[in-house]
Amino acid sequence: MSGDTEVYFYHLESRTLEQVLPALLERSLERGWRAAVQAASLERVEALNTLLWTYREDSFLPHGADADGAPAAQPVYLTDEDSNPNDADVRFLVDGASLDDLGGYARVVHIFDGHDPDAVAMAREAWASAKDQGLSVSYWQQDEGGRWHQKA
Template sequence: MTEVFFYHLQSRPLEAALPQLLEKCLERGWRCTVQSSSPERIEALDQLLWTYDEASFLPHGTDRQPDSGRQPILLTTSESNPNGATVRFFIDSASAPDLSPYARVIHLFDGNDSDALDHARTAWREARSAGHDVAYWQQGPDGRWQRR
């Protein structure tokens, strides 16, 4: 079964948390897809991942580019998986009906957004009822993740 993790953003924004989680995935040799419901968010993340850290960058591309299937990190608004990702990130209440192609699915949601909280609760119930292993992670005041 797929591991489905829910990351509750409280003390740091998505733009600070997502690059760190993607770095950890790449360190493990995992290919990732980040799905948003907004093309504007994909464009902003595309720029962010090149510049978030002066000492490094995250190799990535968008599904609008040629050869998107070759990207270790793919940014998309689509439910498809052209880069053969084993980890799927859902942001901005994005979702997909079939989680089975992934070893891990990560929902990142803003704890200050009531719509995002409602969406995360619904996704939690759906993942549990489908038999997936679910886990909840919450940010501490220092931005570190704590499993609850």
């Protein structure tokens, strides 16, 4: 387990995952990081794959999913499994997806819906687990303008 891994919690209140994920992935790529997005189901992976092709007309976010093959060539890899075939630096966990081994990533990001009591409870459990492992954790909330603010 790597003590260097940062664990971020992004609490969605006024915006949806579909509205925030592309920008977070763009920022990751701008840092020179490879990213993996882990969803809870293959159907959700397919929906996110479609989203990343269509979220904005003036931009292209290079990505692929299990069905596209060549995962090692994908700067952003979408999956419903906990493997890391594209050697990602940052791992996004969405829709309640979980990851047992957080080591090997510079950052692991939990994105959860603040209006879903089950999602909030899962995020609290993941926070406690990361703290117990001695990892650096931080909690972020979005304001009405879409800017993230660190709250803890």
